[in-house]
Amino acid sequence: MSSDETASETPAFPGWRWLLPSAVIHELDPEAGRAGRRPRRTARDWIVDFFGFLLAVVIGLAVADTLSDDPDLPHAVVVTDQLLGALACAAVWLRRRWPLGLAVATIPLAFVSTTSAGAGVVALFTLAVHRPFRYAAWVGGMQLVLIPLLLWVRPDPDLSYAPAVVFTLLLTVAITGWGMFVRSKRQLMLSLRDRARRAETEARLRAEQAQRLAREAIAREMHDVLAHRLTLLSVHAGALEFRPDAPREEVARAAGVIRESAHEALQDLREIIGVLRAGDSDDAGRPQPxxxxxxxxxxxxxxxxxxxxxxxxxxxxxxxxxxxxxxxxxxxxxxxxxxxxxxxxxxxxxxxxxxxxxxxxxxxxxxxxxxxxxxxxxxxxxxxxxxxxxxxxxxxxxxxxxxxxxxxxxxxxxxx
Structure with missing residues (x-):
């Protein structure tokens, strides 16, 4: 019942949800929590719940055998104990929906039904996993305080009072600590996932900003380099258009300027394209003015x-x-x-x-x-x-x- 590693959330692996607890999916997928909708159980949840139910039943059956061997207990008490234990085991299937209520209910139930011990173990672990520390501390603390009284009222048939109290106390602390460890592991996984998402978003924004700045720099460079040449070409071409009867010397001079400007513009354009293809910066690849x-x-x-x-x-x-x-x-x-x-x-x-x-x-x-x-x-x-x-x-x-x-x-x- 420990937390699994986060599966890769990619379209190439559509079955990733089946491997995660529903609580983790509820945190990772914002759509799962809209309109207060409860997260649906995954295949993993059903498997874990089945083994939790099976554990509660096995512990309950083991305790039921000890009750049958005790001749001092009336038959009606034994039947009532086993009936309440069976109901407690069935309630384990509701542990995800009401972890606090189930854990609190198993405390007084333990005084009248020893066969509900397995359900109490699963309920305490579930509470430590699905609720903050303060809930597990209060319920676990109540159990620790009541354990000596419980074993005094319902003594263990195989162990004496002191060893039974020590063993039960240690078991309660271990179950609570294990559940808290699983919860902290899940919280760490969610935190790392959130940090990874933020890092990806920031990296994407930085890349977009760098691309925008690069485009602006390229636009400025191309404009500054080519506008000077092309303007010479445009002005002299316009002068020839407005003065078709100009002297041959002026026409030849303007044509020469047009040819030279076109040649220089083409050369500058080739240099800029060469720099872009080489991936060099604005200061590299060609002489700068x-x-x-x-x-x-x-x-x-x-x-x-x-x-x-x-x-x-x-x-x-x-x-x-x-x-x-x-x-x-x-x-x-x-x-x-x-x-x-x-x-x-x-x-x-x-x-x-x-x-x-x-x-x-x-x-x-x-x-x-x-x-x-x-x-x-x-x-x-x-x-x-x-x-x-x-x-x-x-x-x-x-x-x-x-x-x-x-x-x-x-x-x-x-x-x-």
Missing amino acids: TLAGLDTLVAESREAGMKVTLDSRVTDSAAVPASVGRTAYRIAQEGLTNARKHAHGAEVTVSVTGAPGEGLAMSVRNPAPDGQVPHVPGSGQGLIGLTERATLAGGRLEHGPEDGGGFGVRAWLPWR
Whole structure:
């Protein structure tokens, strides 16, 4: 009648419920306890209950033999004793539903029916298994106190009074302790099962969060890398569309920029896909831009026809942390890309200042454009990604219209 190990609760083993006590299933399966429904007995419960009933009957029959050998007992007393013992054995089948009531009822019954001793043993064990310690302590304590009186009124025919009292006391303590051990084992099993479920849930949530962060990082990287190239391509293609009669030199120049931008975008895309296939992090697999690459970025924008002024007043560009420099580069890149899309022909000013301990402050500003600008679709995802980058780096980023109709992106990044 000890607790079984928890079976694997998987669809591949649908018969796991048959191997567990109904009380354990009631705790493991929330559906079993809805609407106050009692847990149904499992095959294991029926087997254990049968052996419990059989144990009570065997003990009762053994005691009945001793009653028949006692010539001092009237026949009516013997018959009444055996009848009450039989009823007590039958009541063992109700031990799961009313463990406390059955255990309490067997205490006074023991004074009038010695053949109910087996049912009393099973009832006490059941109480210790299915109810908290305080119930088993009260009922077991009552039995310990009444055992000397019981053996005085109904002495054991085979043992003298003192050894019988000691043996019965030890047996009562052993039964109670065994039942409490089974209960603690079941509680430990349920606790471990609950902890395992919580650990699985937390691991799943952490995995989902990691996947979400990875997707966001990939989206930011792809946008930052490709948007710059594709915007060059889109702007020059739009210029050719709006000015089909442009001089051949300008058409050739725009076509060259389109070809170069498409080639660079394809190369960047291949690098990103290569990093993803290799499973590397954002900082591995390919060279990452730094603050020192601002000059190249500005030069590239100028070659594409933009008017860009770079104002860099950083004490030591080489000392800027790689993550901070990369974030600053992406901010400048996105700012130039937006200016190229929405303020074509306007002069853009990129300012960078900072020193160790003071942080790195930068801005990308452009005035309102002159004349008509070809429409280039955009959803603002780049600015959202820049804000996330700055926040992850421990800084902040602001963007919005400037006085006079222009637009500006301002950021501050920590530099310790």
